[in-house]
Amino acid sequence: MKKIFFVRRILWTMTLASTLLIAPKITSAQVVSFQVFYSSLSPYGQWVNVADYGMCWRPVGMPIGWRPYAYGHWVWTEYGWTWVSNYPWGWAPFHYGRWMSNPELGWVWVPGYVWAPAWVQWRWGGGYVGWAPMPPGFHFRVDVVVRGNNDDFGVAVGGWNFVRAGEITSTNYTFVRREAVPRIIGSTRNVTEFRFTSRGVYNVGLPKAQVERVTRKRIETVNIVRTTTVARERVVGSRLHIYSPAPFRPPTKSEREVIRRERVYQRENMRQAPAPSRPREQMTPPRTRTNRNEPAYQPRGQSYVRPRQEAKAKVNKGKPERVSRSRKDNGPGKRR
Numbered sequence: 001m002k003k004i005f006f007v008r009r010i011l012w013t014m015t016l017a018s019t020l021l022i023a024p025k026i027t028s029a030q031v032v033s034f035q036v037f038y039s040s041l042s043p044y045g046q047w048v049n050v051a052d053y054g055m056c057w058r059p060v061g062m063p064i065g066w067r068p069y070a071y072g073h074w075v076w077t078e079y080g081w082t083w084v085s086n087y088p089w090g091w092a093p094f095h096y097g098r099w100m101s102n103p104e105l106g107w108v109w110v111p112g113y114v115w116a117p118a119w120v121q122w123r124w125g126g127g128y129v130g131w132a133p134m135p136p137g138f139h140f141r142v143d144v145v146v147r148g149n150n151d152d153f154g155v156a157v158g159g160w161n162f163v164r165a166g167e168i169t170s171t172n173y174t175f176v177r178r179e180a181v182p183r184i185i186g187s188t189r190n191v192t193e194f195r196f197t198s199r200g201v202y203n204v205g206l207p208k209a210q211v212e213r214v215t216r217k218r219i220e221t222v223n224i225v226r227t228t229t230v231a232r233e234r235v236v237g238s239r240l241h242i243y244s245p246a247p248f249r250p251p252t253k254s255e256r257e258v259i260r261r262e263r264v265y266q267r268e269n270m271r272q273a274p275a276p277s278r279p280r281e282q283m284t285p286p287r288t289r290t291n292r293n294e295p296a297y298q299p300r301g302q303s304y305v306r307p308r309q310e311a312k313a314k315v316n317k318g319k320p321e322r323v324s325r326s327r328k329d330n331g332p333g334k335r336r
Contacts, residue, residue: 031113032096032113032115032245032246033245034055034111037092037096037111040089040092040230041057041089041092041093044059044087044089045057045058045059045060046058046060048105048108050108050110053110053136055111056100056108056109056110056111057093058105058106058107059087059089059107065178066106066107067107067159067161068093068094068099068107068133068159069094069118069120069131069132069133069161070161070175071086072084072085072086072087072090072094072233073170073172073173074118074168074169076208076220076221076222077223077224077240078223078224079116079117079200079202079203079224080117080202080204080205081117081118081122081205081206082203082224083117083118084233084235084240085232085233087232088232090233091230091233091242091243091244092109094118095115095116095117095118095119095242095244096114096115096116097109097110097111097112097113097119097136098110098112098119098133098134098135099119099133099134099135099159100135101158101159110136114201114250115200115201115246116194116203117201117203118131119133119134120133120134121134121148121152121190122148122191122192122206123152123160123162123185123191124165124188124189124207125188125189126184126187126188127165128176128184128187128188129162129163129165129206129211130161130162130163130181130184130188131160132152132159132160132161133155134153134155135153135154135155137154141196142196142197142250143196143198145195145196146192146193146194146196147192147205148190148191148192148205149190152185153192157181157182157185158178160181160185161175162175162181162184163175163176165215166214166215168206168211168215169215169217169219191205191206191207192205193205196250198249200248200250201250220238221238222238222239223240224239224240224242224248225239225240225242226243226244226247226248227241227242227243227244228243228245229243
């Protein structure tokens with residue numbers, strides 16, 4: 001089984017590597033490419049082939065209950081509310097593309113090629129503020145303003161992060177309990193607002209003036225400094241240093257055509273590559289423990305004998321099996 005697993009893994013890696021090598025290269029330095037995402041994020045996660053979306057990325061080593069836009073903090077910039085991630089790979093999944101919750105893989109990131117301060121939606125009211133990642137089906141067009149609606153763009157309850165309204169300017173959040181999120185959603189309203197211009201994407205849904213009234217302090221504007229070296233996002237004084245391989249403005253028409261051809265090529269070729277497989281022991285979910293003497297995990301194809309049954313079998317070993325009949329039987333054991 002292990003040999004088969006490693007052979008399949010090697011074949012999948014070779015197929016993916018050959019696809020990336022012969023993929024059409026983006027000659028314009030003003031556009032971020034899939035190769036940049038792949039090489040930058042591979043050390044921190046796993047690339048998987050997701051139906052209808054092609055190659056997506058999922059982080060590894062995350063704690064139980066992990067969700068996007070939960071480990072970092074917010075600052076106000078010229079582009080509105082901007083997420084400052086605590087991860088060294090945060091420059092890509094929290095400013096490009098979209099997040100989606102997959103029932104088998106958990107949270108996966110669908111690559112995108114337009115930079116934004118944060119692809120999130122907002123809820124405000126009742127003394128709380130919350131945010132959740134925008135789904136992959138959310139698109140943009142220049143000179144258009146997109147505002148929130150009542151269905152939260154199809155994001156489930158598990159994708160929301162809620163804090164007290166006064167904590168939004170903090171650098172370390174204390175999120176409300178997960179069981180309280182449905183109640184808080186009912187007492188808040190969606191205030192999402194994206195403005196798409198030729199200069200960039202603006203995330204201004206959460207009202208800055210109301211936040212200042214609640215926190216009772218002035219929110220200063222932090223200037224974004226775009227760097228060309230991959231590094232962790234950091235705020236130094238009144239400047240936010242963010243790595244981005246391309247300018248923050250949306251791609252031009254010619255650049256969008258180059259991106260479109262690359263995405264089509266990647267999707268068609270990655271679809272032919274087999275999905276990375278794992279050993280059966282890893283794919284089999286843990287069994288629900290029904291008895292404290294019973295192990296929580298049982299390998300597939302093996303039967304489990306409870307300790308008492310095993311001890312009884314040893315005592316009765318070599319003795320003829322005793323047949324017991326119920327009173328409903330019509331055999332010799334029935335009482336007259």
